[in-house]
Amino acid sequence: MSHVSLRAVTRVYPARSGQAEVHALDPIDLELARGEFFAVVGPSGCGKSTLLDVMAGLSAPSSGEVVFENQLVKGVPPGIGVVFQEDASFPWLTVHDNIAFGLRQAGTAEGEVAAQVRYAIEFMGLKEFARAYPAQLSGGMRQRVCIARTLVLKPRLILLDEPFGALDQQTRLLMGDELLRLWRETGATILLITHALDEATMLADRVGVMSARPGRFLDVIPTGWPRERDSTIVSSESFGRLTSRIWTRLRGESIRALGRA
Amino acid sequence: MRWRDPLLLLFLLFLLWEFLYLIVGDVALRSPAATARNLGAMLGDERFLPHVRETLLAFGQGFLIAVVVGLAIGVPLGAARFAGEVAEPILVALYSIPKVTLYPVILLIFGIGMPAKVAFGAIHGIVPISIFAMNAVRNINPTHLRTARVLRLSPMSLSLKILVPAALPEIVTGIRVGFSLALIGTLLGEMFGSQHGLGHLLMQAMSLHNIERILALTLLLVVFAAAVNALLLALDRSLHRRAA
Amino acid sequence: MSASSIRILLVAGLVALLEILCRTGVIPNFTVIPPSAMAQSLWNILASGKFTPDIVATLTNVAIAIAAAMLAGVALGTALQGWPAARRVLDPLFATYYAVPMYAFYPLLIVIFGLGDLPQVAIGFLLAVMAVIINTLNGLDRVPPVLLKAARVHRLGPLAAALRVRLPCAAPYVFTGFKLAVAYSFIGVIGAEFITSSRGIGYEISFAYNNFDNGVMYAMILFILLLVITVNMSLHAWEKRLLARRRRA
Numbered sequence: 001m002s003h004v005s006l007r008a009v010t011r012v013y014p015a016r017s018g019q020a021e022v023h024a025l026d027p028i029d030l031e032l033a034r035g036e037f038f039a040v041v042g043p044s045g046c047g048k049s050t051l052l053d054v055m056a057g058l059s060a061p062s063s064g065e066v067v068f069e070n071q072l073v074k075g076v077p078p079g080i081g082v083v084f085q086e087d088a089s090f091p092w093l094t095v096h097d098n099i100a101f102g103l104r105q106a107g108t109a110e111g112e113v114a115a116q117v118r119y120a121i122e123f124m125g126l127k128e129f130a131r132a133y134p135a136q137l138s139g140g141m142r143q144r145v146c147i148a149r150t151l152v153l154k155p156r157l158i159l160l161d162e163p164f165g166a167l168d169q170q171t172r173l174l175m176g177d178e179l180l181r182l183w184r185e186t187g188a189t190i191l192l193i194t195h196a197l198d199e200a201t202m203l204a205d206r207v208g209v210m211s212a213r214p215g216r217f218l219d220v221i222p223t224g225w226p227r228e229r230d231s232t233i234v235s236s237e238s239f240g241r242l243t244s245r246i247w248t249r250l251r252g253e254s255i256r257a258l259g260r261a
Numbered sequence: 262m263r264w265r266d267p268l269l270l271l272f273l274l275f276l277l278w279e280f281l282y283l284i285v286g287d288v289a290l291r292s293p294a295a296t297a298r299n300l301g302a303m304l305g306d307e308r309f310l311p312h313v314r315e316t317l318l319a320f321g322q323g324f325l326i327a328v329v330v331g332l333a334i335g336v337p338l339g340a341a342r343f344a345g346e347v348a349e350p351i352l353v354a355l356y357s358i359p360k361v362t363l364y365p366v367i368l369l370i371f372g373i374g375m376p377a378k379v380a381f382g383a384i385h386g387i388v389p390i391s392i393f394a395m396n397a398v399r400n401i402n403p404t405h406l407r408t409a410r411v412l413r414l415s416p417m418s419l420s421l422k423i424l425v426p427a428a429l430p431e432i433v434t435g436i437r438v439g440f441s442l443a444l445i446g447t448l449l450g451e452m453f454g455s456q457h458g459l460g461h462l463l464m465q466a467m468s469l470h471n472i473e474r475i476l477a478l479t480l481l482l483v484v485f486a487a488a489v490n491a492l493l494l495a496l497d498r499s500l501h502r503r504a505a
Numbered sequence: 506m507s508a509s510s511i512r513i514l515l516v517a518g519l520v521a522l523l524e525i526l527c528r529t530g531v532i533p534n535f536t537v538i539p540p541s542a543m544a545q546s547l548w549n550i551l552a553s554g555k556f557t558p559d560i561v562a563t564l565t566n567v568a569i570a571i572a573a574a575m576l577a578g579v580a581l582g583t584a585l586q587g588w589p590a591a592r593r594v595l596d597p598l599f600a601t602y603y604a605v606p607m608y609a610f611y612p613l614l615i616v617i618f619g620l621g622d623l624p625q626v627a628i629g630f631l632l633a634v635m636a637v638i639i640n641t642l643n644g645l646d647r648v649p650p651v652l653l654k655a656a657r658v659h660r661l662g663p664l665a666a667a668l669r670v671r672l673p674c675a676a677p678y679v680f681t682g683f684k685l686a687v688a689y690s691f692i693g694v695i696g697a698e699f700i701t702s703s704r705g706i707g708y709e710i711s712f713a714y715n716n717f718d719n720g721v722m723y724a725m726i727l728f729i730l731l732l733v734i735t736v737n738m739s740l741h742a743w744e745k746r747l748l749a750r751r752r753r754a
Contacts, residue, residue: 056658058654058657058658075660076658076660078660082654082655082658084651084654085651086649087651088651088654088655090652090670090673090674091674091750091751092674092676092751093673101659101669102659105659105661105665105669133750133751135752266593266594266596266597267597269594270594270595270597270598273594289613289616289617290617343508346508347508347511348512350512351512351515351516354737357688357733357737358729358730358733358734359691359692359695359696359729359733361692361695361696361699361707362695362707362710362730363726364699365710365711365713365714365722365726366537366726368714369536369537369714369719370536370537438603440604441603441604441605444606445606445607445608448606449606449696449700452608452700453699453711463609463612464700464701466612467612467615467616467701470616475612475613475616476613478609479609479610479612479613482605482606482609483605483606483609486601486605486606487601487604489604490600490601490604491597491600491601494600
């Protein structure tokens with residue numbers, strides 16, 4: 001029984017003043033197993049973010065269905081966490097209060113909140129910044145706050161939309177390691193959207209290659225990595241082979257997408 | 262298409278008035294239709310027109326003074342950066358004090374009569390006009406100034422051809438705000454200390470409990486203020502669009 | 506020398522000039538009394554407590570107007586932000602609202618509500634509420650869409666999302682509305698008291714004027730000026746502290 005499935009999901013944005021109808025997703029079929037790490041790569045504008053919106057229940061599919069834990073998804077179901085591409089930290093709250101937000105919202109007792117938040121802060125390496133405000137932190141740290149805020153609610157499915165997009169390469173590799181650590185600790189199912197091939201190859205159990213708009217999966221490539229992995233695998237031979245295989249698949253689509261841009 | 266929304270708004274306001282009238286009744290209100298009739302009758306009454314003239318005269322002079330003095334204060338402060346920095350908090354503070362508290366002082370200085378009313382209107386209008394003018398001049402794109410120097414324009418040419426058009430949109434906004442506030446100031450002055458003018462008539466109607474007259478005068482004032490402001494706003498927006 | 510020191514010197518200089526002109530009789534005492542005499546008179550009045558009921562009455566009315574304007578303004582602004590069609594229709598109202606002489610409605614309000622405190626509070630409220638609505642709308646417009654998505658991911662309903670995410674995000678703008686609400690409430694209530702009322706600071710100034718009591722009149726004028734300037738400066742300082750948290754380091 002899969003954890004999340006998308007069956008024949010399409011998403012059409014209706015025509016608006018001066019703009020034609022936009023087919024963001026052409027039938028998408030996807031099944032994610034519980035605890036799987038799945039990465040999505042694709043050319044820009046192919047509908048990756050729309051896919052995430054539909055999966056999270058932020059957006060309803062125009063046709064087809066999204067099923068999470070055997071329930072049809074209508075609105076955002078409990079047990080899902082999302083880390084967005086843009087900074088979603090709340091500027092009016094300290095790092096501590098940001099992370100505590102969801103727990104307090106659920107009415108958790110303050111003692112329990114403090115304990116959970118402390119754990120999340122330590123896990124994400126934010127200890128010295130607990131009382132700081134997001135404006136005083138770097139972009140990478142703010143993303144960590146968002147991840148911690150998601151983590152602390154113990155979601156069973158975590159969706160990440162190019163979370164490390166704004167960071168430099170070294171920081172991204174390290175953040176990738178942290179994401180893997182998080183994945184192993186929580187046992188959550190993870191869907192990561194990224195434009196960085198090496199990131200997708202390194203982190204995921206399977207990599208889905210999306211076509212240019214309207215987006216659909218051209219190929220789903222299993223990586224075969226062991227669960228205990230980290231960024232050192234980037235120097236292995238199989239990593240190089242996998243990455244070039246993905247790029248071969250992706251290259252044509254990227255050119256097509258560029259032409260349409 | 263663009264006319265539909267304002268008409269709808271006017272219609273809703275009219276409905277609201279009618280509805281309030283139905284609830285409150287003749288003891289405190291009149292219907293919109295009756296008020297319009299009363300206003301018509303009032304405008305035709307020759308005893309009424311001198312008051313209108315008085316108010317317009319006071320307002321006109323006060324507004325003119327506000328524009329001249331406001332620009333005379335604002336433009337130099339905008340050009341002289343440091344002076345502007347010193348003066349700005351003072352101007353902002355003046356903007357937020359209830360200027361009505363200064364009325365007795367004005368009455369003591371000018372005595373009751375037209376000069377005091379003109380002063381009331383003027384002090385209300387001067388502050389926003391000067392603040393907007395200061396910001397308008399301050400924010401003139403330095404590139405314009407450099408272009409002017411490259412073109413070797415004379416100071417007169419520089420002012421007329423470059424500074425004035427660049428600063429005009431914001432100055433017009435300030436004048437628009439100053440217009441409304443000067444009107445409010447003139448009216449308030451007439452309500453507080455005068456024997457003539459629309460403001461005085463309004464207070465007189467209140468003490469006589471003449472509800473028809475209160476409503477007719479209020480309607481006249483509101484419509485006049487709103488209509489002129491709408492025109493000035495259209496001018497304001499077209500200037501800003503052209504400048505953008 | 507910094508701008509603020511020059512400013513202080515400037516203001517002090519003007520006050521000193523006024524003092525000299527009054528003391529030497531260039532400005533006659535039945536027109537303006539010396540600033541030192543104003544301060545002395547104010548001190549005596551406050552110490553004697555003679556006008557304390559008036560001061561309390563005015564400040565209470567101002568406070569009520571502010572509170573009502575904030576509650577109604579934020580609620581209406583939040584509601585309108587989610588209803589673009591209504592907002593479009595009301596737009597001309599927003600644009601012309603402050604051009605209309607609100608005091609013209611005062612006689613009408615007195616006729617409807619009688620001569621108590623309510624008409625004054627109503628004028629203050631009417632002047633203040635629109636500024637709160639406009640600034641609340643402005644602030645809510647600027648909430649980054651990603652925060653709205655984050656609120657939905659946390660499964661917040663519309664009311665919870667407004668109270669726990671949208672309004673806190675818009676807080677700097679709501680605060681601007683609050684500053685304006687304070688200024689307008691003072692202007693509205695005190696202005697109305699001048700026109701006609703039976704108690705309050707504005708009433709006492711008007712009464713003193715009519716009875717040629719310059720000492721009391723100027724003392725109370727000074728009181729209002731000092732009060733409003735102090736309140737505005739405090740709000741400004743508070744705002745700076747709140748905004749400092751949000752400024753990129």
